[in-house]
Amino acid sequence: MSDKKMFTIVLMDAPYENARATTAFRIIDAAVRHGHTVKVFAYEGAVALPFAKQAPHANAVHGRDAAQEDHPNPKDWIAAMMQAAEQAGGKLEWINCGLCVDERGVGEAIAGVTRGSPADLWKNATASDNTLVIPTK
Amino acid sequence: MKVLNVIEVAYRATIEEQDDTVVWITHAMKGAGADLTVLLRGNAVSYAVKGQDASGLSFGGKTQTQPPHLDDDVAKLIGKGVDVYVVEDDVAERGLERSELIAGLKTVPRNGLAKLFAGFDQIWHW
Numbered sequence: 001m002s003d004k005k006m007f008t009i010v011l012m013d014a015p016y017e018n019a020r021a022t023t024a025f026r027i028i029d030a031a032v033r034h035g036h037t038v039k040v041f042a043y044e045g046a047v048a049l050p051f052a053k054q055a056p057h058a059n060a061v062h063g064r065d066a067a068q069e070d071h072p073n074p075k076d077w078i079a080a081m082m083q084a085a086e087q088a089g090g091k092l093e094w095i096n097c098g099l100c101v102d103e104r105g106v107g108e109a110i111a112g113v114t115r116g117s118p119a120d121l122w123k124n125a126t127a128s129d130n131t132l133v134i135p136t137k
Numbered sequence: 138m139k140v141l142n143v144i145e146v147a148y149r150a151t152i153e154e155q156d157d158t159v160v161w162i163t164h165a166m167k168g169a170g171a172d173l174t175v176l177l178r179g180n181a182v183s184y185a186v187k188g189q190d191a192s193g194l195s196f197g198g199k200t201q202t203q204p205p206h207l208d209d210d211v212a213k214l215i216g217k218g219v220d221v222y223v224v225e226d227d228v229a230e231r232g233l234e235r236s237e238l239i240a241g242l243k244t245v246p247r248n249g250l251a252k253l254f255a256g257f258d259q260i261w262h263w
Contacts, residue, residue, distance in 0.1 A: 010261075044150075044158055118162045119169035125259070126138050135159075135263040137146055 004090065006037040008128040010121065012136040014045030015074045021049060024134050025077055032085035032092050039093045039128065041121040044136065047096040049074045050113045051106040075110045082112050095120050139172050141257040147180035151205045152194060157184065159263040160210050167217055174257070175214060176245070178224040182231065184211050185223055185238040208239050215241040222253065 009028060013020045031038050042049060054073035058066040078094060085092040095116035101107050107115075125131045144159050151157050163173055177184055184207045191204040215221050223238070226247040245253050254260055 043162065117169075118165035121162070122166045122169050122171045125140070131140075131259055131261065133261040133263055135146065136149065 004035050004037070005031075005129040006039065006127065007031060008039045008041065008121070008124045008131040010041045010043060010131070010133040010135075011046035011049070012042075012044045012134065014048050015051075015054070017045070020134055020136070021046070021074065025074075025081070027132070028092065029081055029084070032081055032090045033088050035088045035090040037091045037093070038085070039124040040095065041116070041124065042094065042096045042100070043121075044097070044100050045104070047100045048104060048106045050078045050094060050096070050109045051075060052108040052110050079110050079112070093124075095124075138258045139174070139256070140259045140261055141174050141176055141254065143176045143178060143260060143262040144181045144184070145179040146263065147183060151207065152191060152201070155201075155203050155205050156210055157205070157207055160184070160207065160214065163214060163219065164210070164217070167214070167219055174220045174222070175211075176222045176224070176250075176253070177211075178227055180231075182223045182227045182233070184208065185221070185242055186233060187237060187239050212239045212241065215239075224250070 009024060011021065011024050015021060028038050028040065052075060054075045056066050056069065056071040056073060058064065059069045059071070062069060082092045082094075094113045096109060096113055098115040098117060101115060142159060142163050144157070154161070163175055167173055187208050189208055192201075194201040194204065211221055220243055221241070222243045222245045224247055225244040228235070228238070228244075
């Protein structure tokens with residue numbers, strides 16, 4: 001029996017709002033680096049996490065230009081975790097709730113992100129070993 | 138797989154969304170064949186209060202024509218065969234009478250939650 005597991009994780013928070021998205025990324029990163037498969041269903045504001053047009057910026061308060069600031073955009077972390085997953089023999093699948101994307105106008109997502117519906121969440125949850133919902137407050 | 142959707146955060150963006158997004162996704166997943174039960178706890182027990190009216194919003198002359206009807210949305214879940222529980226202690230603490238709530242609800246005391254949870258494969262706490 002394989003020791004590799006499959007997890008579904010539901011995210012709801014938009015980027016740069018609170019620590020929940022960062023905490024979720026820590027969990028996802030740890031799972032995929034161990035070769036597990038993670039299937040994210042991004043709901044509500046979380047669909048903006050892989051938005052392709054996120055851009056790093058300079059920070060005058062820090063006294064750094066954009067290159068020096070090296071401001072992390074969540075889209076880059078997601079792409080990096082997808083790559084790390086492949087290298088570890090696992091997979092990170094990311095499904096954005098399509099209606100949530102339309103409401104927010106963030107249809108341009110990074111490669112590897114797909115558009116889906118609550119039916120996909122249910123399908124993934126039933127196929128997974130467990131599901132973690134990280135709701136917004 | 139039997140899942141209990143626990144809804145606790147209440148009235149989060151319900152005006153913008155014209156519904157509660159967790160009640161909505163429960164409807165959508167039920168339509169996809171999901172075996173779901175709902176537990177309303179904390180402030181979310183107010184979703185079961187009959188006759189709540191969020192209509193009349195207008196900004197700059199742009200009027201919301203389809204305000205949320207959370208009591209109806211919960212009642213429709215019951216109509217689709219979804220069991221909906223309310224925590225009776227949370228109802229009482231908010232001064233709500235059972236007669237003020239929609240029909241078809243199931244109640245559970247706070248000290249009965251662990252036993253309720255044991256009947257499900259997964260608990261999704263929204």
